[in-house]
Amino acid sequence: MADTKEEWQRYQEALRRGDRAAAAEAFRRYQEAKRAEGKGRSRPTLVNLSTRAKAYPNAVPLDKIPDELERNPEFFELMRRIATKENS
Amino acid sequence: MPSTLTLADFDLATRSASGFFIRYVVPRVEPIHLYAMLARRTPFRLSAPQSDIIIGMGHGDIDAFTGQNEAIILAIGKYNPNEVEGKVIKLLSCQTGVSLGPDLVRNGAASFQGYTDDYVWVCDADLASTPWSDEMAATCLMPVVNSINALLDGKTSKEAFDTELAQYDCYAEIEEDELIKSCIEFNRMNAILLGNREAKVRPRPKIAFPFPPPPIILPLGA
Numbered sequence: 001m002a003d004t005k006e007e008w009q010r011y012q013e014a015l016r017r018g019d020r021a022a023a024a025e026a027f028r029r030y031q032e033a034k035r036a037e038g039k040g041r042s043r044p045t046l047v048n049l050s051t052r053a054k055a056y057p058n059a060v061p062l063d064k065i066p067d068e069l070e071r072n073p074e075f076f077e078l079m080r081r082i083a084t085k086e087n088s
Numbered sequence: 089m090p091s092t093l094t095l096a097d098f099d100l101a102t103r104s105a106s107g108f109f110i111r112y113v114v115p116r117v118e119p120i121h122l123y124a125m126l127a128r129r130t131p132f133r134l135s136a137p138q139s140d141i142i143i144g145m146g147h148g149d150i151d152a153f154t155g156q157n158e159a160i161i162l163a164i165g166k167y168n169p170n171e172v173e174g175k176v177i178k179l180l181s182c183q184t185g186v187s188l189g190p191d192l193v194r195n196g197a198a199s200f201q202g203y204t205d206d207y208v209w210v211c212d213a214d215l216a217s218t219p220w221s222d223e224m225a226a227t228c229l230m231p232v233v234n235s236i237n238a239l240l241d242g243k244t245s246k247e248a249f250d251t252e253l254a255q256y257d258c259y260a261e262i263e264e265d266e267l268i269k270s271c272i273e274f275n276r277m278n279a280i281l282l283g284n285r286e287a288k289v290r291p292r293p294k295i296a297f298p299f300p301p302p303p304i305i306l307p308l309g310a
Contacts, residue, residue, distance in 0.1 A: 008266035030266070043213040044224060046267070047101035048206045050182040051147045051158055058147070059100040061213070062267070082208060082274045083267075 004033045008083075015080040023076065024066035031062060048078075089140040089290065091240075094122040094132055096146035096155050103308055104211040105145050105180060107219025108229040109236075110302050113143065116240050116292045127155030132162075136171040140289045141178075143236055148181030151188050164188060169195040176245060176289050180232050182206040185280035198287035199245035201235070201252075205278040208271045216308050220301065227263055227272055231255035242291030249281040 002010075011026035044062045056075035060068050068075045081087065095109050096102040106123070114121060122131050127146060132155070136142055144161065146154050152163035160166065164187060173196035179189070185202035192200050209228035215221055235252035239245070256276035263269040 004266060034265075042215075044210050045100060045213045046208065046210055046271075047104060048182060048208045049101055049105070049145075049147050049180065050206050051149045051152070051154060053149060059213075062210070078206060078208075081205065083270050085270075085273060085277060 002029070002033060004030060004037060007033045012083050015076070015083050016086070018076075018080075020070050020073070020076050023079070024069040027069060028066045090135070090138055091117040091289075091292075092122065092132065092135045092139040092142045093117050094127045094142075094144045094146065094155055094161060095124070096127045096157075097124040098157050098308075100211065100213060100216065100308065102146060103216050104209070104219045104222060104225050105229055107222070108225070108233050109143075109145055111220035112230075112233040113236050113240075114302075115295050116237065117143075122155065125156055127161070128159045129155070129161055133168070133171060136175070137168075139175060141176045141239060142172070143178050145180040148179065148184045148188070150183045150186035151191075153179050153181050153184050153188060162188060162192070164191045167195075172197040174198050176239060176287050177201070178236055178239065178248075180207060185278070185282070189280065189282050193283040197283055199281065199283035199285065201245065201249055201279070201281050203275065203278045204280050205274070207275055207278075209275070210265075210268050210271060218301070224265075224268060227259040227268055228256075228275055231259065239289060240292040241294070242288055244285060245281060245283070245287045246285035249279070249285075252279060 007030035011030055014023035014026045045059050047059045056072055095106040097106040147158050153161050155161045172192050175197050177197050177200045179202045185204040189200040189202045209225055211225040212222045231252045234255055235248045238248035238251045256272050260269050260272040
């Protein structure tokens with residue numbers, strides 16, 4: 001298994017390509033690599049302070065991020081901005 | 089002049105952030121704390137004109153800042169300029185730096201600090217009763233808290249803003265988790281300071297840490 005840095009790079013590449021399925025799979029592998037390195041934490045959750053007007057939730061447990069990436073284009077776009085620092 | 093501190097607390101994001109404010113900012117400011125159910129428009133409208141600093145944490149959008157259960161507190165065209173005139177304003181919220189912040193400055197705010205995109209971080213949902221002990225959340229929230237405390241020390245808006253940016257850099261440099269590191273860098277990239285960079289407020293008394301932690305707060309939804 002690749003280390004977390006390699007898996008994160010694959011995740012960033014998938015986000016840049018706009019490939020939701022590949023990004024979801026890459027994030028799953030990133031999480032697995034983290035657990036393999038003993039870096040898994042209790043209940044980590046990605047949160048934000050946007051209003052309900054947005055089409056994505058304010059709190060997404062990290063293990064649910066791949067599902068959200070696959071089904072929610074707006075969440076995918078947010079993650080793309082976060083992970084690549086590239087504005088749309 | 090007192091401070092106006094408005095803190096929403098009704099979901100995991102606002103609980104996590106309000107925990108850090110309760111632990112590290114509340115002990116320094118005078119007792120106008122619009123916390124949880126008080127984080128609403130009417131209490132804000134009454135307290136803000138008397139204050140020299142407005143500190144807010146809640147959900148937001150490009151043109152609005154909200155309090156408890158997303159009740160509108162400040163929205164473009166829906167506030168009286170005397171609520172913001174001459175005030176140093178810091179909003180921890182999503183995207184308020186895009187339109188609301190410039191509008192506040194146009195209506196007389198001395199300075200405005202906010203963010204031009206979503207404010208994001210990773211927190212531990214298991215620590216919702218003691219959110220200030222969350223080391224993952226601290227990587228993003230402590231720079232904000234320390235920036236606010238720099239303002240409360242009497243530093244200029246620019247000095248406080250630079251404090252926040254420098255602390256993001258420090259946390260990002262040592263963070264090993266790629267997602268958390270990305271969140272830190274994303275928030276840093278979107279931080280914005282508008283208005284008079286030399287604006288400052290009356291220094292508040294310092295508190296010495298370790299300061300006793302606040303009591304455990306109720307679980308969300310209790």
